[in-house]
Amino acid sequence: MEVKHDIAKSFFTKNPERLEWYRQQCYQVLPNYVKDLNNLLMRLFNQHGGLHVVQPMGGCEWDDETEEVKGFAQFGYDGEDFLEWDLKTLTWIAFRPEAVIPKLLLDANKAIGKEFKFALTQIFPEQLKKFVDYGRSFLLRTELPSVSLLQKTPSSPVSCHATGFYPHRASLIWRKDGEELHEEVDHGEILPNHDGTFQMSVDLNLSSVTPEDWTRYDCVFQLSGVKEDIITKLEKDRIRTNEVKPSDMTVLVTAAVVVLALILIGAAGFIVYKKKKAISPPSYPDNSTELSERVNPET
Incomplete structure (x- = not known):
């Protein structure tokens, strides 16, 4: 053991x-x-x-x-x-x-x-x-988490993610106008981190929410034994995403095409060079003295 x-x-x-x-x-x-x-x-x-x-x-x-x-x-x-x-x-x-x-x-x-x-x-x-x-x-210690808003794509749910809290007696909810939401919300499990703390998340489906109503939503984290809540407003600038923007995608694709073209050009040039070398006749010395020395090295 x-x-x-x-x-x-x-x-x-x-x-x-x-x-x-x-x-x-x-x-x-x-x-x-x-x-x-x-x-x-x-x-x-x-x-x-x-x-x-x-x-x-x-x-x-x-x-x-x-x-x-x-x-x-x-x-x-x-x-x-x-x-x-x-x-x-x-x-x-x-x-x-x-x-x-x-x-x-x-x-x-x-x-x-x-x-x-x-x-x-x-x-x-x-x-x-x-x-x-x-x-x-x-x-019996208490550790507050860092809270982030995450979203994969503009059409994906917004996930409110809290990590690094202790103990695990905690709650994470979405509110609208100060009232807890039960519909269009998906609660995740409390999971352990490698350092002994915990993490959890709750997703909010924004398919029926207009951009003008975003300010009415917030995410609230509550930890047992701690009086103050951590409140995170639903704001566009706060959302983190790993989505690749179209402009970035264009740059990546263009760079990939250029690199691939250079590789193909280099490969083609090397093949042409090898073929020319294979079919070209051997070179002979220009003067008779050099030729004589090659044929009769002792003289």
């Missing part, structure tokens, strides 16, 4: 028993469930070989204001939701017909149910609270 983050490395250096618990889960406890479940699933799906993936995922969410803890455990198979643990009823939820038999088997195994309940209600919340307390200055 490789610990990625500096805070996590520091934490596990001081609490090695925590990392050992994760190792046992990954290499001893879960593999037994996954192996048995995988063999059962291949029979249920009438599969006789090939590569198949059982994906277990478990964790918890903790609200440090209300102290509410929500634990979750799920199984996926070949990239699709398969089973989910219901902490209230202490039973499993089947997401497809093939999951019914594994659900019944897991529900009947009370020992497994107790292990999941203990992990989700005791171990995970305890660890999460220690993680937050240990890395509070980093985990």
